[in-house]
Amino acid sequence: MRTIFFLLISGIFLYALLILVLFFMQRSLLYFPSNEKLDLSQYAAIGLEEVKLKTEDGLELIAWFMQPDSTRDRHTFLLFHGNAGHIGHRVEKFRRILEAGYGFLLLEYRGYGGNPGKPTEMGLHTDARAALDFLANREIPHEKVILYGESLGCGIAVRAATEHQFSAVILEAPYTSIADVAQRQYWFLPVRWLVRDRYDTLAIINRITSPVVVIHGEQDDIIHVSFGKRVFDAAPDPKTAWFFEGAGHNNLKEFGFDTRLLDYLQKNRSR
Numbered sequence: 001m002r003t004i005f006f007l008l009i010s011g012i013f014l015y016a017l018l019i020l021v022l023f024f025m026q027r028s029l030l031y032f033p034s035n036e037k038l039d040l041s042q043y044a045a046i047g048l049e050e051v052k053l054k055t056e057d058g059l060e061l062i063a064w065f066m067q068p069d070s071t072r073d074r075h076t077f078l079l080f081h082g083n084a085g086h087i088g089h090r091v092e093k094f095r096r097i098l099e100a101g102y103g104f105l106l107l108e109y110r111g112y113g114g115n116p117g118k119p120t121e122m123g124l125h126t127d128a129r130a131a132l133d134f135l136a137n138r139e140i141p142h143e144k145v146i147l148y149g150e151s152l153g154c155g156i157a158v159r160a161a162t163e164h165q166f167s168a169v170i171l172e173a174p175y176t177s178i179a180d181v182a183q184r185q186y187w188f189l190p191v192r193w194l195v196r197d198r199y200d201t202l203a204i205i206n207r208i209t210s211p212v213v214v215i216h217g218e219q220d221d222i223i224h225v226s227f228g229k230r231v232f233d234a235a236p237d238p239k240t241a242w243f244f245e246g247a248g249h250n251n252l253k254e255f256g257f258d259t260r261l262l263d264y265l266q267k268n269r270s271r
Helices: 002-030 041-046 095-099 121-137 153-161 178-185 201-207 225-234 257-267
Strands: 049-054 060-066 076-080 103-106 145-150 168-172 212-217 239-244
Touching: 041 095, 049 121, 060 121, 076 121, 076 153, 095 257, 103 121, 121 153, 145 153, 153 168, 153 201, 168 257, 201 225, 212 225, 212 257, 225 239, 239 257
Parallel strands: 076 103, 076 145, 145 168, 168 212, 212 239
Antiparallel strands: 049 060, 060 103
């Protein structure tokens, strides 16, 4: 009995210790920034330029921007990228959209790509507001902005879309909340109650007044497609969904998401 009691107490201690470790390390498990200095030289021919954004809490963020050409009536993408790497890793993914003449602001978050600060949910929402202020100062109103949330960035895009009217809100691999995603991955731990940066998309998406497009790979093994389907069901009309059979989390370009998106925007360009 003493051996059983000892094993039970040891198991409980180790379980509690694991919970504590995950709680205090959770942001290092959520954010995977690359601190590699951004190098625009290989993409300058596309028309991208380096710009600096000022946040309301005093940070100066480097981002990449391309003006829309005259055929797009100032419509401009604002990209909120996923939790890993930096904006330089996204240029090839969006090359067709860049070459189609749309404006494009690749927002680089605090703590990513050599930018100062550390990423948190509150901080990234602050960065998003700085990006929108930058576009407004370039005479690109919210109504001409196409928000694009990629994975983690979906939570940032949805929050911004509850505050303004936009041309469209594109959500690639969205989730109901980070707490839900974490609970699915760490099913043996009570992580739902421990997550600090929650990005609770499902709770606020019904407040969006802009057209919504949900894009998700049916074989996504990082953010399960069931999350994207729940987000789509909760989004208000008008809304559109493309669930790509065979696609995973990082290979939607292979399945022609950009062609589908350009066709969608062409048909709805009156907005």
